[in-house]
Amino acid sequence: MALRPRRSVLYMPGSNARALDKARTLPADALILDLEDAVAPDQKDVARGQIAAALKAGGYGTRELIVRINGLIGPWGKDDLAALAGTRPDAILIPKVSSPGDIMMAAKAIRDAGLPEETRLWAMMETPQAILNADTIVRTSVDPASRLAVLVMGTNDLARETRARQTPGRAPMLPWLSTCVLAARSYGVDLIDGVYGDINDLDGLRAECEQGRDMGMDGKTLIHPGQVAICNEVFSPSEAEIASSKKVIAAFDLPENAGKGAISLDGRMVERLHAEIATRILALSDAIARMGV
DSSP: OOOOOOSSEEEEEEEEEHHHGGGGGOOOOOEEEEESTSSSSHHHHHHHHHHHHHHHHOOTTTTTEEEEEOOOSSSSSHHHHHHHTTOOOSEESSOOOOHHHHHHHHHHHHTTTTOOOEEEEEEEEEHHHHHTHHHHHGGGGGGGGGGGEEEEEEEHHHHHHOOOOTTOGGGGGGHHHHHHHHHHHHHHHHEEEEEEEEEEEEHHHHHHHHHHHHOOOOOOOEGGGHHHHHHHTTTTTOOHHHHHHHHHHHHSSSGGGTOOSSSTTEEEEEEEEHHHHHHHHHHEEEEHHHOOO
């Protein structure tokens, strides 16, 4: 089972050259080099050049590199892609996705810009239409031409557009988050939670990371390097989970349990599906260890 850890996904403003350089040393699994919200209109050209230069220079190790471009229906998006010619980002993050057509249009634009086939497409789920159309949006991933690999929750934009309040526990948003979890899991696409805005509230960050993890998300987007360590910890398998997973797999590997769909282990009933869960937990743990970030 080949997995790519995406526990911590840190936004880095493309207009900040020092931040782009510092990112080479940060323990984040993935970096979103941002050309959209974090960059003022008069800094777009500077940011494009700095991101392209950073991608060409490399030095980011195993960190996944994603570029968030501006919307393709607008004054900047196509120029963003053109500036990336000759680079090899791991993915392009598309904002304001609302329909399956947005995915296919973006995939064509990425292809027309000459970016390599290995460059995937990530989609921001940050509009009411995106939530209503989540299934059909993610269903495009069955077509290899879509390049769709990851959904990213844009919880701040969702709050703005719906007028929902961002309360502790996120009760107003839980149905929308769950809808995207179900859509992503239906088609084998990863799902990354939205940002936690208070960079000084580490307890609140931990609680929201734990909530996203327990809902089934793969990681969380972050806005400050100081948030990375907690995020990595929460979205990593614990020592207890790893030990339990090894025990479950070892039990099913015993000759007397061959062919059994369920066994008794430490006083509880364990099914083959638990062995599948255990296998994924160990695969994720191994993938994290290989990254060495």
